[in-house]
Amino acid sequence: MLGLSRRELLLGSAGTATAFATGGLIGLEANAADMTLPITRFDHSIVSGEITKGIMGFGKDAPPPVLRMRQGQPFSVDVVNELNEASVVHWHGMRIPNQMDGVPYLTQTPIEPGESFRYSFTPPDAGTYWYHPHCNTLEQMARGLTGVMVVEDAEDPGFDQDLPLNIRDFRLGGDGQFIALFKPRSAARGGTLGTVSTINWNVAPVYDLPAGSLVRLRLAVTDLTRVGTYDLNGGEAEVIALDSNPLPLTAVNLKTPEGVILAPGQRADIALRVPDSEEQVVTLTRRTPKGPKVLASFHPVGASANRSLAELKPLALNPIPEADLANAEIVEFVFGWTPDGTTPEPSICGSLGYTFWSINRVAWEGDTPGPVDPLAVFKQGKSYILRLRNETQNAHPIHLHGLSFKLLRSNKRAIPPLITDTALLMKGETMEVALVADNPGNWAFHCHVIEHQKTGLTGYIRVDA
Incomplete structure (x- = not known):
């Protein structure tokens, strides 16, 4: 380019x-x-x-x-x-x-x-x-x-209600006004956490749900920074999809709605069978060093509908092509700190004024109309294995635009074969994922901790037709 x-x-x-x-x-x-x-x-x-x-x-x-x-x-x-x-x-x-x-x-x-x-x-x-x-x-x-x-879904799975949950923090002071949106010292580490946690812009909202009904809870972490572990407590429930894709049959251990780890950009769909009794309150909590923090509560109301999770139709798989692993090309990406001396370019789309991070030793120069080379060039229709190596002591949710990929393996933990667009790399972790480059264009590739994204940990992949 x-x-x-x-x-x-x-x-x-x-x-x-x-x-x-x-x-x-x-x-x-x-x-x-x-x-x-x-x-x-x-x-x-x-x-x-x-x-x-x-x-x-x-x-x-x-x-x-x-x-x-x-x-x-x-x-x-x-x-x-x-x-x-x-x-x-x-x-x-x-x-x-x-x-x-x-x-x-x-x-x-x-x-x-x-x-x-x-x-x-x-x-x-x-x-x-x-x-x-x-x-x-x-x-x-x-x-x-x-x-x-x-x-x-093209075919209705059979829920009585669909409830999206926009999970995010705001950085507000005690007077309810915005405080500094980020701290440079934090941006160079894990990121600056918010001070007020919300669901759909409400602090600990209470939702009344018909007793005994089936509700699809759509958890979407739209936060700028926070990686959290979430628990749905009370009621009969199971995770049915992660990052928009149905769980594979082999991922039985991920179906429990307890201990669900979600980073910025990630989503989880949970099928909830609302309890029959109004006394049986369901809560969504996030784990903290001080104990579970209640983010939202779900209260059964009225006579029980007597529904069962077994009545739900399985979610259909999305039409995402399977990579040919035997003939896939391996491409390496290293996520690390920035080389010394790199400064961001002025941009109509803003700069934080700092450069802390890089991909393959190159820090993103900023959103400017000048020429920037792609991190890699893929051929449309070809299979690739991306080897994602995190050299830092911080977690990075790595998001690829326009393409979906399957998790293959990690040097740190056992990972299920999930199809996703955002992979959470733990500190020091190397993860391999596979994809078919089936969508031509220039696709942004970056960390979804926004301070990391805006201080260098961004690039793009080109898929040539």
């Missing part, structure tokens, strides 16, 4: 449509979009009794709306930027055309204040996803721009 800018690549291979779906820029389509999604700024109460100023949200109210679409059905949304700064929207986990992926300069130019962009795609996979900006990422996400997205 030497000599070509990311802006120029928008008009080349990165902007071509894929076999999954087609999309177009706003102004090029005559038909109305399915919905309009404004990016706005407003004040809202998160901490009881206080109004937090300077929140950013999708839409005119909080929390951001749950976007629902159906597997295999076209969907379009007009994103209208009502902020006084640039933004874009990325659809985390979705295998969609590259020009719809929402990464500044890599797939599109930023949406300037007062401008709009139409995202159009047909989701090939069912499951739980989420959406967020990829421009001025840390500040915009920290102030509220993270929402849940649901792609309904």
Whole structure:
């Protein structure tokens, strides 16, 4: 890609449509979009009794709306930027055309204040996803721009209710106002944790659910930093999907809804059989050094519906190609600290002013229209094994846009053959994952601890048609 800018690549291979779906820029389509999604700024109460100023949200109210679409059905949304700064929207986990992926300069130019962009795609996979900006990422996400997205299964599995749970922290002081969104010292380590934990922007909300009913809880960790271990306590329940994909039959040990480890970007779908008695409260907790922290409670109400988990239909597998391991090419990626002397470039999409991290000894220069080489170039249709090596003492949830991969093996622990888009690398861990490079374009590849992403631990992989 030497000599070509990311802006120029928008008009080349990165902007071509894929076999999954087609999309177009706003102004090029005559038909109305399915919905309009404004990016706005407003004040809202998160901490009881206080109004937090300077929140950013999708839409005119909080929390951001749950976007629902159906597997295999076209969907379009007009994103209208009502902020006084640039933004874009990325659809985390979705295998969609590259020009719809929402990464500044890599797939599109930023949406300037007062401008709009139409995202159009047909989701090939069912499951739980989420959406967020990829421009001025840390500040915009920290102030509220993270929402849940649901792609309904082609065949209804049989739940009585579907309840998405947007799990995230805010960094607020005792007066309910934003405090420093990050600390440089923390950014160079595990990241800066939030101070107020929320579910759907509420602190420890209580949900009334019909007694004896079947509810699909969709846990989506849209937080900027926190890796957590979650427990669903009370009621009969099992994990049915992780990162939008049904659990493989061999992953029996992952079905229990206790000890579910989720990092930023990851999701878990839990089938809950609500207890019959109103006295049997179900809680979602996160483990802390001081004991379990209650994030949400679920209260049975009314006469029991007497449903059973056995009534649910198994989730259909998503149409993700299986890698040919015998003929796969091995490509190495090293996640580590940055070489000395690297400084971020000024960018319309913001910089934290520091560079701490790198991939393959190269720190991301920032979201600028200048030329940046890919970390690797893949050939469309070919199988690859990615060897992910974490040289640091910190955990890194590594996210790949536009492609899904299968976990193969680790040098630290036994891992199940999960299909995912975000793999959590523990300190010092080397993990191998496999994929088929079936979606052409330039795909961002980065840590989803946003401070790490914005201070160097970012790059991209090109898939050539």
